[in-house]
Each structure stands twice: as C-alpha cells, then as structure tokens.
C-alpha cells in the first residue's frame with residue numbers, strides 16, 4: 001500500500017493504519033510531554049519546508065517529536081520499534097540544499113534533537129569540545145567569547161543556525177585550516193536502534209580522560225559508520241578547536257575567464273599538499289557570488305540560462321572575476337611575510353590578481369569570505385534562495401573532482417551544458433580539500449512554479465547520471481537523490497551497508513532510505 005495523507009502537508013508511513021499511528025503518538029506524548037510532539041498541520045510546518053524539488057510530494061513527515069535527554073531518545077526508539085514507526089533524526093534540520101529536516105520517504109517522524117543543546121565540556125588546555133546535537137555554531141561562538149577562550153570555530157556557510165554535530169555527521173566542510181569537520185571530530189556517543197549506548201574510541205574505556213583527545217581507540221574505527229548513515233542516533237560529539245592565531249590575513253584572487261578553473265586548481269594543489277595554504281579554500285563562481293546579494297532579474301530576464309558574458313559584466317561591475325578564490329594565511333607576521341610572496345607569485349603566474357583587505361575592504365563578498373576563513377558568523381549565503389522567482393527553491397549537487405585542472409574544467413563544461421538544456425543558471429563553488437575539490441552546484445529555481453520544480457528534478461537526475469558515467473560522484477546528496485547516488489557507488493557497497501542495517505536496526509526504524517540504506 002502507498003502512504004496515505006494525514007492532510008496536505010503530512011503523510012502516514014506506508015502501510016501504517018491511522019489507529020496504530022494514533023497509539024504511537026499517544027505513547028510519544030507520555031515520554032516527552034504534549035508540547036513536544038507535533039502531529040497536526042500547524043505545528044509541523046517548520047518540518048516540511050525542504051526547498052528541494054519534490055514535484056510528487058514524496059518527502060513529507062508524519063510529524064515530529066523533540067526529546068530532552070538521552071533517556072527520552074531511548075524511550076522513543078522503544079516506541080518506534082514497537083509500532084514500526086520510522087524516525088528521521090535531525091539536530092537543527094538546516095541541511096540547506098539537501099532537504100532541510102524532511103525525511104527520505106513519506107511518513108517518517110522527525111526526531112528533532114534541538115532541545116538537547118548543552119555544551120558539555122570545552123577543555124581549555126586541549127582545545128576540545130563535547131557537544132549535544134542542538135548546539136549551533138553560534139552557541140559555541142558565544143560560549144568561547146563569554147569564557148574568553150583562545151579558540152576559533154570552523155563554520156559551514158550558514159553556520160550561525162546550524163548544528164555542529166549535524167554538519168559533522170553529514171561530513172560538511174568549512175574554510176579555516178580545520179575545514180574538514182569529520183577529520184577534526186573525536187569521539188561520539190550513539191544511541192543504537194535497540195536503545196543501547198555506544199561511546200566510540202576512548203569513550204568506552206572506564207575512567208578514560210582521553211575521549212576527546214585520541215580518535216582511533218582500539219579495534220575497528222566505528223565513528224565513520226555513524227556519519228551519513230542511519231545506524232544510530234548520535235547524542236554527543238567531540239570536536240577539536242583551532243588555537244586562535246596571532247595574525248590572520250585573508251586573500252582573494254580574481255581570475256577573468258570561465259575556463260581559468262583549471263589553472264586555479266593546478267596552482268592551489270601543491271600549496272594544499274605541502275600546507276603552505278592551510279585552509280579550506282573556496283573558488284567561487286561569479287554567478288554564485290552575484291546570487292548572494294542580487295536577484296536574477298537585475299541582470300537577466302529571459303527564461304534560458306544567464307549567459308557567461310552577462311555574468312562576466314555584472315561581476316566586473318561588482319569587483320568580481322569569473323572565479324574568485326579565497327584563501328588565508330595564519331600565524332605570525334614573520335611566517336606570513338615568508339609565505340605570501342611564494343603563493344602570490346604562483347597565482348600571478350596563473351593570470352590571477354591577488355587582492356587583500358586593502359584592495360577589497362568595501363566588498364561584501366570579501367567581507368563574507370574573510371569572516372568564514374576565521375570561523376566567524378555570517379548568514380549571507382542564504383540570499384541565494386532568492387535568486388530566481390519568489391518560491392525559494394534550491395537543491396545542491398556536489399560531485400567530487402581530483403585537484404587536477406583538467407577535471408574541474410571538464411566538470412564545469414558538462415554542468416553548464418546540462419543546466420543550459422534545462423534553462424537553469426550554472427552557479428558553482430569549488431571547495432578545495434587536501435587533494436580534491438567538492439564541486440558545489442546549486443540549482444536555484446522558483447518552487448512556486450510547478451513546471452520549474454519538475455524541470456529542476458529532471459535536471460538534477462540528468463546531472464547526477466551523466467557525471468556518474470564519467471566516474472564523478474557526489475560526496476553528499478539531497479534526500480531526493482539518495483538512491484540514485486548510492487547506486488553509483490556499486491552493488492557491494494550497497495549490500496554491505498544493507499547487512500549492517502539489518503543487523504543494527506532489524507525493524508528499519510531509523511531514517512530508512514538515508515544514503516540509500518534501509
């Protein structure tokens with residue numbers, strides 16, 4: 001049987017009777033109290049706003065439940081197992097471009113962990129933190145300021161409202177030297193589907209004082225199993241914080257042409273490998289940058305994709321190139337004075353203009369990226385949902401490329417071709433890791449226009465499929481394309497994940513469909 005609607009904005013899980021659902025809700029209310037179960041149209045509004053294309057309405061929750069403690073999470077899972085009511089955990093549910101808080105299939109109940117928002121510990125000597133799911137980057141930022149602690153955070157693009165734990169579990173990235181969040185994660189507490197509690201790494205050792213200091217523990221390394229997965233509910237997460245450097249200097253490098261992406265990549269690669277450029281570099285496409293602070297109609301009113309020459313002209317007017325690369329140096333004046341000329345020389349040889357605060361101080365783009373690269377709070381990128389129309393539609397496709405110029409160059413050509421075919425604007429960013437690039441392609445559309453919404457879904461599918469044929473796959477995906485991407489990682493990978501799922505979660509109650517599992 002198909003899932004049946006509870007009303008226009010909520011769905012029952014497939015094959016669940018209304019009575020069974022009502023009985024489960026009653027038990028959930030007795031665990032968390034009436035106020036923290038959301039099971040009517042009004043109170044679930046904030047949980048079904050996904051921004052992604054969902055022309056057929058396949059990703060609607062049945063409601064939400066918000067526990068306040070680990071014990072309540074355990075009790076909720078007991079009810080979920082009893083009634084086979086699937087639970088979709090979120091920490092803050094701000095997974096922008098990937099579905100926000102909405103589940104990978106209709107009828108799952110959002111398990112909203114926002115009330116579990118304690119900063120349990122920050123060790124001032126080791127620079128380690130232990131946090132609950134509801135702790136946002138803003139919360140931690142405020143905590144560090146209040147206690148005058150000499151550490152920086154590493155935030156993703158809409159950091160202030162986003163959970164540290166949620167972003168790290170999705171293997172999100174930021175833009176300081178601690179940009180790869182999972183790399184700087186250390187220790188987890190997980191409630192398994194049967195209610196038992198696992199502490200990973202040193203956390204399982206009685207009286208251990210090294211839970212947040214040593215990642216690997218003993219035996220198989222388990223933390224990875226709980227990232228981008230549905231094997232448990234993570235209720236605590238350890239993170240490492242970056243010591244605040246005495247001096248920080250942000251740079252922007254402006255390149256004029258769309259196909260400069262190859263040269264830029266080849267210039268950055270050696271510096272990321274030898275760590276002369278220590279941070280998570282962003283190579284921002286002009287259209288993406290424009291979308292942060294402008295609306296499409298200011299530059300282009302046609303249905304078809306905005307042409308390169310129009311983007312280029314609008315960018316130039318705003319002090320931007322077709323590609324704008326943001327990196328930063330950290331340390332002392334002496335250290336920066338020694339490395340800056342080496343990097344500057346290499347970028348200049350690639351045809352880039354290397355710019356600093358002095359040159360770009362008034363630019364809101366420079367300001368935004370300079371803020372990100374020191375782990376500061378900025379919400380500016382939310383602006384991109386307003387680029388086209390009034391419906392606020394946005395979905396991300398994020399294929400990975402090795403940091404070798406020809407590959408991102410070819411990815412850019414392919415993405416532009418496919419998006420052009422569907423009349424969408426190619427607005428890219430490349431986030432540079434150690435030896436690869438996350439190519440972040442935001443597809444911005446008007447979600448109030450059903451035809452455009454359908455076209456956006458088709459465009460995503462073709463992009464994922466055609467990139468996949470070349471061996472380029474996403475590092476993360478929207479809930480609407482999880483199966484498609486999981487298929488590209490092959491049968492054996494899917495089967496191993498399925499076996500783990502059956503073993504750990506035989507009733508398939510945690511986030512079925514997440515990353516194509518369960």
Ligand code: ADP
Nearest residue numbers: 089090091092093094095162163166167233234
């Ligand atoms: P953020 O708001 O930080 O971007 P979300 O809270 O939306 O992140 O979480 C992103 C995804 O990570 C969720 O859709 C869910 O699949 C997973 N997730 C989040 N929190 C947890 C958790 N505590 N335990 C297990 N999975 C989680």
